[in-house]
Amino acid sequence: MTRNQLLEIVKAKGAAIAVIAGLVLVNLGIAAYTRLVQEPELVKLQNEWSEKRRLVTGGEGSPADVYRQGTADLAAFYGRIPPKRDFTRQMMEVFEVAANNGLRVKGITYKSEALGEANLVVYGVTMNLDGRYAGVKSFISDLQCLGGLLTIDSVALSSGSMTEESVSLKMQLSAYLRPEGK
Secondary structure: OOHHHHHHHHHHOHHHHHHHHHHHHHHHHHHHHHHHHHHHHHHHHHHHHHHHHHHHOOOOOOHHHHHHHHHHHHHHHHHHOOEHHHHHHHHHHHHHHHHHOOOEEEEEEEEEEEEOOOOEEEEEEEEEEEEEHHHHHHHHHHHOOOOOEEEEEEEEEEOOOOOOOEEEEEEEEEEEEEOOOO
């Protein structure tokens, strides 16, 4: 191609070439702004966030400090677990929550088991309740607000009729307690 041919192409397609050149310049400007301004700012903000996170979590500290803090946390957690003698009180609270949500307790069975390594006693509790579906949902929600260490292991719902809101609930709970004298 000769110089004259290139000049004729530029004259014929000048607007399109100017738009393309403008877009290339805008693209280069955005790339430079990203690389020179945004990336350093992002790195700075990430470092600040990491530092704040480290301060909130108590920092890294020495291994001895971490061990000491972990031991203190475990002792505080263990202190919140009710003693075995409070099992009856804890079950009465569960019955009260069930009654407050319009559920009737139809049956309950339980079996205790020692967790030797954890130095805990766990009561496996199976409950059969009847009531309205809304009451069942509210009951399950309210259980999480009870004190102690009570977990819901399984839930099974059944209904005798497709048109009634009445349901039967079979629930398995685990109540973790400290052994007596500990």
